[in-house]
Amino acid sequence: MSVVRSYTQRRVGPWHRLKEVLKLYQMHVHDVPCQVRELLADVANTRRSIEALLGGELVDKRVLEIGPGQKLKTATILAHRNCVTAIDLDFVARDYHVGDYMRMLRDNGAVRAGKTLARKVLGIDRVFERELLRALEIDEAPQIQLLRMDAAKMAFDASMFDCVVSFSVFEHLRRPAAVLDEVKRVLFPGGVACVYVHLFTSETGAHDVRVLSGQRDGIPYWAHLRPEHRHLVRPNSYLNEVRLGDWRALFDSHWPGARFELFREPHLQGELARVRQLGGLANYEDDELLSSVLAVLWKKPPTAPHGLQV
Ligand SMILES: C[S@@+](CC[C@H](N)C(=O)[O-])C[C@H]1O[C@@H](n2cnc3c(N)ncnc32)[C@H](O)[C@@H]1O
Numbered sequence: 214m215s216v217v218r219s220y221t222q223r224r225v226g227p228w229h230r231l232k233e234v235l236k237l238y239q240m241h242v243h244d245v246p247c248q249v250r251e252l253l254a255d256v257a258n259t260r261r262s263i264e265a266l267l268g269g270e271l272v273d274k275r276v277l278e279i280g281p282g283q284k285l286k287t288a289t290i291l292a293h294r295n296c297v298t299a300i301d302l303d304f305v306a307r308d309y310h311v312g313d314y315m316r317m318l319r320d321n322g323a324v325r326a327g328k329t330l331a332r333k334v335l336g337i338d339r340v341f342e343r344e345l346l347r348a349l350e351i352d353e354a355p356q357i358q359l360l361r362m363d364a365a366k367m368a369f370d371a372s373m374f375d376c377v378v379s380f381s382v383f384e385h386l387r388r389p390a391a392v393l394d395e396v397k398r399v400l401f402p403g404g405v406a407c408v409y410v411h412l413f414t415s416e417t418g419a420h421d422v423r424v425l426s427g428q429r430d431g432i433p434y435w436a437h438l439r440p441e442h443r444h445l446v447r448p449n450s451y452l453n454e455v456r457l458g459d460w461r462a463l464f465d466s467h468w469p470g471a472r473f474e475l476f477r478e479p480h481l482q483g484e485l486a487r488v489r490q491l492g493g494l495a496n497y498e499d500d501e502l503l504s505s506v507l508a509v510l511w512k513k514p515p516t517a518p519h520g521l522q523v
Contacts, residue, residue, distance in 0.1 A: 266405045274375040279364045280382030292355035300362040365391035372401045383410040393467035403515035414501040434484045457501040468511040476506040
């Protein structure tokens, strides 16, 4: 029996699952070149922020990605010029032989394995990977060391990585504090961690595929935070529901000196004003409702020659 639990743990009926898969399909196949361009631009921004803190290029570095997901998008980009290790709670396959699917079914559960199989059968991941490699001007996907591991309990020695990155994973963690400690331990002194958290209190924070895909089926804005509408929402994965203030406090206490940046969604201002007029969302700050992502950057203090941290 598997000891590591997949993060897709919610009970949803087969009809809703089918609708969810169709919506995901539409999202995945929509303008792949544009998706790749946006991804490359996002990673280029992230790279610049990391390099500014590292004090040098993010090239030939030992990089750890936590929770790369089945498509290995960011890992592939970073592995083009670095030595990347990627750990995920789920089994992530690269070659997709029959044995890989059997293992996926056993380790990741029927829902996640089914979604991955559907994407492979429909050729969605292949199209995306081909476009990504074309944009990177390489013929073959670069080497990535893929390991199934819980980020809260890593099997690595201390100080093994120059850089740790993670995108849209922390909101799914059952023990975020333990993960922050682990990242601190496995980072080399002077190394940099970069984490993007999709905020639960953001409009899309419930991870309901209908809202994520923009086809909301009449779901009211921020329905997951409004008791009268909460029953309409179907999150597609486990969420720890940590709020912005608590994230800041948690990062500050584990990674002193961490820098924060919020990615705002100003186009939602009008919707928020309408909900507030009706007396809704009174217990939430504008910042946490109008920001989709919290980006956190931290440099582990370098060690002085005599072994003390400076
Ligand atoms: C929403 S997906 C994000 C995938 C990818 N980073 C992206 O941006 O598309 C979250 C991933 O985090 C992984 N995950 C969740 N909890 C984890 C943990 N404790 N340790 C390692 N991976 C975890 C899940 O299995 C899943 O692949």
